[in-house]
Amino acid sequence: MEKDILEIEAGVFNALAHPMRLMILEKLRDGACCVCKIIPYVGGEQSNVSHHLAILRNASIVRSEKHGLEVWYEVVNPRIFKLIDIVDDCIVENLSKSKDILRILAKERK
């Protein structure tokens, strides 16, 4: 039971573990968006973008809706952005720490 939850969690993280999919989500920060806008934004093959959209959809991170010929995607739960923001913060923190260390090392070498 507990193990099932971990598998689902891992699935969500896995869906987020690709630069193109993160880029798609950035595009969706401002709200729902047509695939025809997403493709030029992320700059990839149509089939490849579609593939990654399907992965996000299967992980229940986004949902899609048809409007005539177009398909619009939107984020199911905006809290997903909180996740990305936290990771972003942590990365910036780590980077600035590394920078400090480099600076100290540089001084010591003088």
Add this chain to the structure above:
Amino acid sequence: MEKDILEIEAGVFNALAHPMRLMILEKLRDGACCVCKIIPYVGGEQSNVSHHLAILRNASIVRSEKHGLEVWYEVVNPRIFKLIDIVDDCIVENLSKSKDILRILAKERK
């Protein structure tokens, strides 16, 4: 430049995208812990656990320290738990929505 950040972000999510690694992090919620305690907790081969620890370490999610024969691991930034908690919440939300839908469908079928 922007693309580099997305790659690093994806790397962090990727490190979290495995049930055993999430389980290791659960074990580390209470603080630093010896590998010898982690192995029985997650219930896997020693070398396999060690591999997964290395993946978490390479992603700067955990760090290790030797104490005699033992190696102790701890989470670098406890905010990582916030990530897991948010995903957990979202999953629970989704599941309860699905449950509601199933209930409605069941009623309609009567």
Add this chain to the structure above:
DNA sequence: TCCATATATGATTATATCTAAATATTGTCA
């Protein structure tokens, strides 16, 4: 120094994922 213990690393195999190209599906309009 030699041995036992704790952990890490490397090699191998099976499996999953990526990209890109081709093909299929669906909706619109003439």
Add this chain to the structure above:
DNA sequence: TGACAATATTTAGATATAATCATATATGGA
């Protein structure tokens, strides 16, 4: 109905990842 546009799905080859087994390294003690 037929042709076209937007998107999805399938497929194949290349690449990456996971689990396992065998081996290596480091430490503390006899």
